[in-house]
Amino acid sequence: MSATSNPATEQVRLYGVCDYYDAESLLTVDERKVLGRLRAFLDEQARPLLADHWERGEFPTELAQPLIDLDLMEPAELTGRGDDGGDAGAGRIPARGIYQGFRIFELARTDASLATWYTSQAGLFRTAIRVGASAEQQQEWMPKVIDFSLKGVFSLTEPESGSDIAGGLATTARREGEGWVIDGAKRWIGGAASADVLAVFARDVADGQVKAFLVDRQAQGVTLEKIHRKTSLRMMQNAHITLDGVRVPESMRLHNVNSFRDVAAMLRAMRSDVAWIATGVQAGAFEAALRYVTERQQFGRPLGSFQLVQEKLARMLGNVTSALSLVVRLTEQQAKGIYRDQDSALAKMQTSLLMRETVALAREVVGGNGITLETDVARFHADAEAIYSYEGTHEINALIVGRALTGESAFTR
Template identity: 90%
Template structure:
C-alpha cells in the first residue's frame, strides 16, 4: 500500500508520520472522526471571521458539547452500568484534533475537560466529586480555573495575593484574577485564595454572578483572539464552606493539579504545529511560482521536512508522556519537559509555515496566520519556557535555581 493510499484510511495521515494513531481503538477513532467532521463542516468556515472580530463562535458550543466527547458512551459503557473512563491516549488525541483546527476551540474545550475537571478530580472530596463530577462531564456545571493574578503569573506560588477569610461556615474572598478564559459563560469560577489564618492556599467554587464578582473582557489581544479572557475582581465575595474544595489545603495541592494539566497544553502545542504544517503543505502543493509548483523547490521541501520532524517528535513526546501517566506516573519534570519542548517546536513550525506561504502567510485565508499568532499564547501559558526549564534542571541536578 502506498503512503498516499494508506493516508486516506487514517485520520491524521502525513502529519502523524510514525502512525501514533494506531494506538487508538476503532471506537476511539470513530469518536474522533465524528469530531473531525464537525470541525471541518461546521467550525472551520467560521474561524477567520470570528478570529478577526475577536469574538467566540458560541453557536458552536452547544453542538460541540452535544458530541459527547469527554466520556463518550461508546468508550465508557452504558449509563448506569459499570463504566471505564476514556483512556488518556484518546483524551490526548481529542485535544490534538481540536488544536489542529483552532487553538481557541481547544482552549475553550479543555478549560472544562482539563482545567476545571482536574480541579474537581484532584481538589474535591469524595462526596463533592460524587455531587459535581457528573455535571462537569455533561457540562451542566460549567467552570473555569482561576489561578493567575494581575501581578502574579510564574511566581503565583509565592505571589498569590487573593485572600480568603473565614467567618463561621462562610468564607469571604477579596482580590483579582486575570487571563481567565471562558469565565463569561461559566457557572462557577474555581478561585484559589490564600487563607489569612494560616497563609495556605485554598480553593473555592464561586458563582459567576455572586455579589461582589465583576468580570471584564480583556481587549487588544494579538493571540487567541476568539477566546474570551477575563479580568475578575472579587470584592467581599461570600462563599459557603460547602463550596470549598476540601482537598486543597496548600499550594502543594495546586501543584498536583498543574502537574496533571501541563500535558494537555503539550497536546495543544502539538496540534497547533500539525495544523500549521498541514495548512502550509496544502498551500505549497497548490501554489505555482516561476512556472512550477511551489512545493517542488528545494528550500521549500527542506522547510516542510523540518516541520514534519517537529510534529513527529512532539507527537512522540506527548504520546509517551500520556502512556506514563496512564500507569500512574506523574512527575513535574516529565510534564514540564513535554510542555517546554513541544512549545519550542511549535514556535519554529508555525514560523516555517509562515515562511513557505510567503506574503499570504499573514492573511487569515490560508489559516497559517491564525496558527502563527495563537502559538505565542500557548508558548507562555501553563508554565513559560524558563519556568519549565528550571523544573527540569532541578530534577537533573537536585538543586533549585528558583529565586524569591
C-alpha cells in the first residue's frame, strides 16, 4: 500500500500477481463484483469437476445452467455504456468491453473449454447476430441470445477448408421458392450438440457470394457426429455436421451477410476474444506452476527458491503481463469503434505465441507431476495447442499483419 492509499477505499484485487501491472484497476467496482461472483462459482463448483471430465472427454453439463444463471453477458447491475450498438435489449445498457474481456480471462484462467463454451454463445454467435442480422432480426433475437433462450453456434469451418475458407467454402445454398436449400458439411463446431440453431455459412449458387442462415439443429437433413480422440480441449464437444437438402426459410437468413467481406467483419471482432482466452490460459498455467513451486520441497528447500525456477517464473510473468497489456489496449481501441483486421490478428498471433511458451515453462518447473491432471498444468499445456490454431493460425494472422505493414498480400491465390 502506498503512503497516499486510503485503507477505507482499498479494494481486494481479484487477479493479484498474474495481473502485475494492475489492468484490473480499469474495472468498475460493480464489474469486479460480477467477476467475483464468477470466481466463486468457478472455484467452488467448476474446478473440482475439471480433471475427471477432461480425462473422460466429456463436458460438465451440470455447470451449464448455473453458469448461464450468473447473468454474465449483460449483468443487470452493470450500466456502463458499451460498444455493442445497444444490443442488450429493452432497458439494458451493454456491459463495457474491458469487463467482457476480463470475463473471458476469468473463465480461461480456470479452464479453456469452459471459456470456449461460453464464448461460443457470448462471442461467436452473438457477433454473428450483431453483425449479420438486420435491425428487425436483432430486435427479435438478441435478447434471446443474451439470456441463452436461443443458443447458437458459429458454423464456418469445413472438413476440407480452414485457413482457406474464404475461397474454399464448399457448402452451398440454393434459393427455392420462399426459402433456401443447403447442402454441405461443417467441422470442428464446438457446442453444436446443445445448440438450438446453427449459424451456417454457405455459398449462394446463384451469385457465388457467401450467405448465412440460422439452421434448426433438429431440422430434417442435419446430422451431427461428435469428434473423438482429441488430445486438446477434450471437454469441449466438437461436431462434424452434415447438411443434406436442409430447408431454411428466408426469414432465418442473416440479411446483412451478402459476401465473405461480411464474414471477415465478424472474424475481426471475434479474434480479440480468442486473444483474451490465450491470455487467461497462460495466467492459469502460471498460477498453477507458482502454487506448486512454493509448496514442493526438493533437496530440503522449496522448489521456488532455486535460481533456474525463478528465472522461468519471471519469464512466465513477463509473458502474461505482455499479453494482458496487449488485449486490454486492443479492447480499449475497439470500444472506441476502431476495428482493424491487423489489430485483432496481431493480438491473436502474439498472445498465442506467448501462451505456448508460458504453458511449456509451467510444465517444466512442475517436473514429472506436470504431466498429471492434479496440478492443472497438464490441462492448460494440452488445451493451449487448440487455441494456438483456432480463429486463424499463426501463419494466417501473421500474413494479415504483414499485408497491413507492406501493402502487399502474400496470400496464395
